[in-house]
Every structure is written in structure tokens, then in C-alpha cells.
Amino acid sequence: KPAERKEVKYGPITPKNRTDANMEAFRNYGLGQFIHWGLYAIPGNEWEGVSARKGAAASEWIRTWSGPNAPKNWKETYDNLYKQFDPKSFDAKAWAKQAKDMGAKYMIFTTKHHDGFALWPTQYSDYDIMASPYKKDIVKEVVDAYTAEGIDVYLYFSVLEWNNPDYLTKAPVTAEEKAKYNKFLQYTKNQLMELLTNYPQIKGFWFDGTWDQSWVQSYDFTYNLEKELREKHPGLIIGSRFRNDEFGKRHFDSNGDILGDYEQGWERKLPQAYEWLDGNDWDAVMTIPPNGWGYMKDWSGLYTKTTDDLLDMLMQSVSLNGNFVLNFGPDGQGKMHPGEDKIAKELGAWMKVNGEAVHGARHADLPVSKLGYYTEKGNTLYLSVFNRPVNNIARIAVPKKSNRVPVSAQILGNKAQLKVVHSDIGLDLDKNTYYDVIIPKGYKSHRAFVIKMELGEP
Ligand code: FHN
DSSP, X not given: OOSSOOOOTTOOSSOTTOOSHHHHHHTTOOEEEEEOOSGGGTTTTEETTEEOTTTSSSGGGGGGOOSTTSOTTHHHHHHTGGGGOOOTTXXXXXXXXXXXXXXXXXXXXXXXXXXXXXXXXXXXXXXBGGGSSSOSOHHHHHHHHHHHTTOEXXXXXXXXXXXXXXXXXXXXXXXXXXXXXXXXXXXXXXXXXXXXXXXXXXXXXXXXXOOSHXXXXXXXXXXXXXXXXXHHSTTOEEBTTSOBOTTOOBSBOTTSOBSSSBEEEEESOOOSSGGXXXXXXXXXXXXXXXXXXXXXXXXXXXXXXXXXXXXXXXXXXXXXXXXXXXXXXXXXXXXXXXXXXXXHHHHHHHHHHHGGGTTTOBOOOSOOXXXXXXXXXXXXXXXXXXXXXXXXXXXXXXXXXXXXXXXXXXXXXXXXXXXXXXXXXXXXXXXXXXXXXEOXXXXXXXXXXXXXXXXXXX
């Protein structure tokens, strides 16, 4: 944060760490599901057997496919894919049940990605679901199904629209450009107000495509638009990617204060230390393939994250007071990728036993463990063990002055009480003391396991 604070007119509209019910729910989710679905699911990152992997940044960016392998007149072909969009296997209730069984407490759904195709019937564009053979409100089906399962819904909305003639990348200069882009800004506002009117159950927006100078220079408009969205939908949650201050600072204003209710910058990466977050609420969004949020037919040759990789990321996120949001990219018929189905099932099996260490759990102010991640809930401390010690001793360092030390322990899913020994091994004589939780030699686990400890007076 800059040493000297400066006058910022277009800074935060809401306070850091809001304490209302919606934000309390947000910081207790732990695990979320992202779904990227749209016209890009039809090609699935290839076309007529030719992979777009080298020609487009990611599967949902396939409209930008260029280079020697790109099909002739590709953009025109892509823009007409809506004529084929008729997902016969789409079942929002089945998606919501899968997310519920996985232990997700919120989900983020792409209402409209950068290609501008709206999955809801919008009165502000003809390029929407009603122009496709499907002709039904997909956003409504998703919002209703997930809400019925008790999963909070956030709407992903891309400001950037590749095919909108009124969209500009650079800041408008001429009178004609200004008129065009102002029309685009009004269109954006109209669609956002429409989403809030149509789907009042939603808890928030997850904005994207806000990096172009046209939007960055519109900080007066975006500041007032955020105020209007919040006035229309009290308790609305908006992430830090929506807008910037008058100096072009995104996510955090020129004084380092967060712009929005949670930090939205952790995408396919995670913070490595609690201090990096500066106490802000945040979420991290993650793909199973290396990149590619939309459906990818072919995963061959890619490192796709394993369930163990994802559990590690989940517990790292929750241990640092963040939510971990795993992305799913259904195919053009509305079916999940088999590899993603498998992971959802395996995550769900683990969460069924260990979910209490995730949902409603927060950062524990303890020296970092070499064995895994601490999460805490009142006087209960959880240690998710990913690196089982060869001596089967889970050594817990607690500050010497602490009046909360492990007094009992068990492994979640296993009734046996574990031995807890105060082993004042004196590693750092002045600061910490140590309690050893003995993991039974005979205890076998093919995945991470969670030691649940009750804390009490030493
Ligand atoms: O360009 C998008 C990308 O397609 C995807 O939607 C991700 C998801 O967080 N956001 C943008 C890249 O930062």
C-alpha cells in the first residue's frame, strides 16, 4: 500500500469485509462451482477434427482462432453456431444435484461470455437464446435449480463483446466513437438491470472482460453503475474486477483499497501466504485443464489436475480465508466432460467426510504446518494432512502464551481418539511450544485426511 494516501474520487463504494448476512455467507462458502457454457461448447476447442489448441488462447476464445489451421471464414461460422445450439441433454437440476453432492455452496454461471451470446432472453439484443432452436431461458433454469438445492448463484457477465459493433477496445476519441461507446455502455447497464429484475434470487455478479481502455476510461460511468446496481439489489455482492478508479487502478484503488466486496484476481493461481490477502475477502477460480474454461473435447497431452491436486488447492484457499471455485465446461449438448464428472464425484466423497473442515472454517493464526493446512471453527482446529509424517507424529506448534492448545484429537471419519502429547521440544524456545498428535500406524488413507482437534486450556 502506498505510504501517502491520496484523494481518490472513484474509490470503493462498500467497506472492506462487509458484515451483512450475504457477505458472511460468502466468506463461509469454502467451495464453489464455476460453469462456463455457451456457443464455444459446440466446437469443444476443435472444428472438423482440427484442434484449435495452437490457434486460440483458450477453448472459450475459439472465436479468435487464427493462423494456418483456422477454418476459412471462421468468425462467420462461429457467429452462426447459435443456429445449432439446442442442448438436448441439458438438465439444470442434474447439474445442481452434482454440485450439491460435491459440496459446493455457491456457483458462478456464464450468462454471456466475450462472444456476446446471451443465455437468457434479453430485450436488448437479438443475439440470445431465443434466436437458437433451444428457445428457453437457460439462466432461469440454472438459477432456479441451484437455488432449490440451497446453492447461492452468482452471475458471470462479460462486459467485453467481440461481435458488438458498438464495442470499442480503445478509449473513444471522436464524437462518433463516443456516441457509439455510450450506446454500448447503456446497453451494458440495461442488460445488468434486466438480469437483476429477472433473477432476484442471485447473490452477486462475477464480472469479466473489464480490461480494455474503453471501460477503464469510463470510471465515472462504472462508479455510478455500481451504485445503481447496489441500490436496485440490496446486499448484492460485486467482485473487484468490475471497475477501476480515476487513475486506472483495477481491483484496488490508488490507495490500495479494494474496489468491490471480494478480490477476484486469483485465476488459475493461488496466494501463497495469508499476508498477501491484506485481510480482504477473496475467491480463486480454477480450471481442471491447464487453461480453457469452456468445454474441451480432447484432453490428451494436457496435464489435467487430479482430485488430490484440487483438494490441496481447496484447503490452501480456505486456510487463507478464501473460497475455491472449480470450473466445469459442459459440452454443446449440456453434458459434463467425463473427466469432470469423475472429479466431482471424488471431491464429493472427500467432502462428505471432511466438509466440516471447509464449510464455515477460517484461517487459524498458527505457525504454518509442514504437513498441510490448518482451518479453524471456534475452538475446533482442523489440520488437513497432505504430507503424512514418516514418524506418524503431527506436531502442532502453538504460541507459548496461547491459552488454546490441542486437548483432544481424532481423524474425521474415524471414531478413535488420538493420543495428544505436550512435547516441549524447544525448537524455538521463546515463541512456541509443541503438541504431538499421534497418527496410528495402522491408519490408512489414499487421500488427504483431516485431524480434528478440540482446543482448551493448556
Ligand atoms: O477471458 C476470460 C476467460 O475466457 C475466462 O472466462 C476467465 C475466467 O475467470 N476470465 C477471463 C480471463 O481472465
